[in-house]
Amino acid sequence: MKLIKNIFKLIGFIIKLVFETVVLLTLIGICLFVYARFIEPELITVREEVIKTSTLKHMERPIKIIQFSDTHLGPDFTLENLNKVIQKVNAADPDVIVFTGDLIDNNRELDDTAAVVKALEILEAKLCKVAVYGNHDHGGNGTRKYKKIMEESGFVLLNNSHYIVDLGQNQKMNIMGIDDLLLGRPDVKKAVKGISEKHFNLFISHAPDIADELAAYPIDLQLSGHSHGGQVSIPFLGAPFTPPYARNYIKGMYGAKGNERMKIYVNPGLGTSQLKYRFLNVPEITVFTIQPE
Numbered sequence: 001m002k003l004i005k006n007i008f009k010l011i012g013f014i015i016k017l018v019f020e021t022v023v024l025l026t027l028i029g030i031c032l033f034v035y036a037r038f039i040e041p042e043l044i045t046v047r048e049e050v051i052k053t054s055t056l057k058h059m060e061r062p063i064k065i066i067q068f069s070d071t072h073l074g075p076d077f078t079l080e081n082l083n084k085v086i087q088k089v090n091a092a093d094p095d096v097i098v099f100t101g102d103l104i105d106n107n108r109e110l111d112d113t114a115a116v117v118k119a120l121e122i123l124e125a126k127l128c129k130v131a132v133y134g135n136h137d138h139g140g141n142g143t144r145k146y147k148k149i150m151e152e153s154g155f156v157l158l159n160n161s162h163y164i165v166d167l168g169q170n171q172k173m174n175i176m177g178i179d180d181l182l183l184g185r186p187d188v189k190k191a192v193k194g195i196s197e198k199h200f201n202l203f204i205s206h207a208p209d210i211a212d213e214l215a216a217y218p219i220d221l222q223l224s225g226h227s228h229g230g231q232v233s234i235p236f237l238g239a240p241f242t243p244p245y246a247r248n249y250i251k252g253m254y255g256a257k258g259n260e261r262m263k264i265y266v267n268p269g270l271g272t273s274q275l276k277y278r279f280l281n282v283p284e285i286t287v288f289t290i291q292p293e
Helices: 002-042 079-091 113-120 143-152 208-214
Strands: 045-053 063-068 096-099 128-131 161-168 171-177 200-204 221-224 252-256 259-266 284-292
Touching: 063 079, 079 113, 079 284, 096 171, 096 200, 113 143, 128 161, 128 171, 208 221, 208 252, 208 259
Parallel strands: 045 284, 063 096, 096 128, 171 200, 200 221, 221 259
Antiparallel strands: 063 284, 161 171, 252 259
């Protein structure tokens, strides 16, 4: 009898343990869902990176470049969200502002372009504001809409072209940008035409994996987005999914293969696409301080 009672006690203990474990895992799952769906997508972090260069030797002060990317304006990332980003960018007092594409998530669903222009034109940069096409900027017949928005809000839209900034004392920053790799017509050779190793060479591409091709040129810094850092990242495993042309370079700073001069930075973006979830990929504005070695 005692043995039977002990068996029933053990069974009861196991059932209780299983029940408590299921309840605990369910609560953890709910908390993770709430965080990934409602909390992390609304956060904004300002990340700072220092880029040391031997090209700009006579600088009175460091140059501050601010990158933001992949806003995906729409129901999940509203103009209110964008205005919060703009306030943070302006508060950082940038010399150059870089937008690396995917402004609107679905061009067919957003008609109030005047409001977008009004928001973006508030962005202030001492030297220039530059942008490139992302795949969503072409999608939904958005090519002309995006061009109009960016140019009316004071951005130089780099489409297989470059823009030279005179920094004085025979020093220049050459900012190059290409069309989107997925839906555009990128032409690297056209963008880098006339590139000089004496300049500080900044290359902008929405998709980061072009870096392996760019390593053949005297690029100092490539800025990209597109990947969203995978949007959802699993601890110790990383991002289970990234889009085409964001498979080799997913998030953060990289060195270029075969080019010691070149750094690649992939911004995880601000908005979301497909599903409004972010986990271990907090929306980010990146501040690059360019200073002499």
